[in-house]
Amino acid sequence: MDFRVKIFLAVARHRQLTEASRQLNMAASTVSEHVSALEAEIGAGLFVRTNRGMRLTEAGQRFFQAAQIIEGQWHSALREVPLIASGTHRIDLAASQTAIELFLPPPLGRFRERFPEVPIHLTMANTSEVLQQVAAGLVDMGLVEGGMVHGSLQAVNLWHDALVLVVSQRHPVAAEDRVMVDTLVDLDWILREPGSGTRATFERALGRAGWSTDSLKIIMELSSLRAILSMVANNVGVSVVSRAIAESGVLHEGIRAITIDGLALERHIQLVRRRHGAHSTAAGSLMQMLVEDAESKDRHRLRAEPR
Numbered sequence: 214m215d216f217r218v219k220i221f222l223a224v225a226r227h228r229q230l231t232e233a234s235r236q237l238n239m240a241a242s243t244v245s246e247h248v249s250a251l252e253a254e255i256g257a258g259l260f261v262r263t264n265r266g267m268r269l270t271e272a273g274q275r276f277f278q279a280a281q282i283i284e285g286q287w288h289s290a291l292r293e294v295p296l297i298a299s300g301t302h303r304i305d306l307a308a309s310q311t312a313i314e315l316f317l318p319p320p321l322g323r324f325r326e327r328f329p330e331v332p333i334h335l336t337m338a339n340t341s342e343v344l345q346q347v348a349a350g351l352v353d354m355g356l357v358e359g360g361m362v363h364g365s366l367q368a369v370n371l372w373h374d375a376l377v378l379v380v381s382q383r384h385p386v387a388a389e390d391r392v393m394v395d396t397l398v399d400l401d402w403i404l405r406e407p408g409s410g411t412r413a414t415f416e417r418a419l420g421r422a423g424w425s426t427d428s429l430k431i432i433m434e435l436s437s438l439r440a441i442l443s444m445v446a447n448n449v450g451v452s453v454v455s456r457a458i459a460e461s462g463v464l465h466e467g468i469r470a471i472t473i474d475g476l477a478l479e480r481h482i483q484l485v486r487r488r489h490g491a492h493s494t495a496a497g498s499l500m501q502m503l504v505e506d507a508e509s510k511d512r513h514r515l516r517a518e519p520r
Contacts, residue, residue, distance in 0.1 A: 214287040217251045218280050220244055221259065225277050228266045281348050281365040285487045288350030302495045303332040307343045308356035309410050310438055312482050315457045316372045317356060320506035324499050331495045339436065340410035347485050353496045356503075358410025359481040367488045369500075370481035371507035375456045376414055377478070378471040379464070381448035387469045394422050394475035401450040403433040403441050410480075415453050418476040442468065453478070482507075 223233040224244065234241040252259050259273035269277060308317055313335070321333070338346065343355040348365055362368040378397075380386050386396070404426070405412040419425055432450050435441050441452050446465035459470035484503055486492065492500070 214283060217247055218283055220247045221251060221276070222280050222284060224248060224260070224267055225269055225273065225280075228268065230267065278364055282487070282489050285348055285350035285365065286489070290350075302493050303334060304354075304493070304496050304499055305352040306333060306335045306354055306356070306499075307338055307346045307352045308335065309340050309343055309358055310337055310436075311358055311374075311411060311455050311457075312356035313337050314438065315455055315461065316482050320502050321499075323506075324502050327502075328495060328498065333499075339406065339408045340413065341408035344485060347487060350487065353486070353492055354500065355485040357483055357485055358414055359483040362483060362485055365488050366485050368483040368485045369504065371484050371503055372457075372482040373479070373507075373511055374482055375479045376411065376418075376453045376473075377456045377459055378451060378473050379442070379445050379454050379459075379468050380451045380471060381445055382467050382469050383448045384451065384469075386451070386471065389471060391472045391474050394419075394424065394473060397424075397473070398428050398430070400430070402429045402431045403435060403444050403450040403452045404431055405438075405441070405452075406434050406436045409436070411453065411455070414478065414480050418478050422476055 220233070220237060220239075223236050224230065227233045227236065230241045230244055234244045237244060248260065255272075255276070257272040257276075258270050259276055260267040261270055321335075324331075325333070336346075336352070340357040343352075343357050344362065344366065346352045347355040356371070358374070359368065359370065378386075378392065380400075386392060386400070404415070416426055419428075433444065435444070438454065438458075441454070442458075442465045444450060445452050446467045453473075454470075456470070458464055464470065484500060486500075
């Protein structure tokens, strides 16, 4: 891949020359010179340089989309060609913590029973990081909490999900079955880290209701679901988690799940892949099994819901 494309992508993603140069292990002045040379060759300005950093122009946005496709195809080729040459058809998969802990194990187990000869390499990251890995061609596909997919990626809705408020049974709110959104500002919050799908879903729902996380008293930001639930169980604070956790019966003893009225917290766990990427027969089979598992669970959910 052209080194200038790599430099351009680093600057476009960080929007700061200093951060991009740190990632590239280059001087900021050298990075700036390469960007200027690329703009001169293309004949268009790719960035607007401001006191706050580098902002993509309209031409820069279009080049960014194309560069992500080039990057994805390059990394995909680097990953797949040696496997093809060796006769191996490994599937590389990245998924968020919620997807791995609550949705992925059953269909992945069925896939392994049907295709025991296909190696699978699974990594866990938050939703933002999974999307970056898919876009860069580092994995065949990703599983994330929905609503953040755009650009060179395409998404398929899989399992239906929603967020619920979780509190200690010793918390004053625990006596309620439902709470209104204006109750949330009085609570001490333990949230997932920025970049997680759960955090993004909650923030979007607050925004649509005319609120923001700035209105909340956030006392902790943790990347571990287990740690969050432990804190909630010990009445350190409250949080929002997948409804599937409550329905699966794996909530810590002493935690109660409560519906929040006034927030649109419905979402899907999504399968994400590159829009212009090819995939192996094995990867296609896994995608199909994920879709079938989600459709089966949705039919079961609809039958179980009261009419």
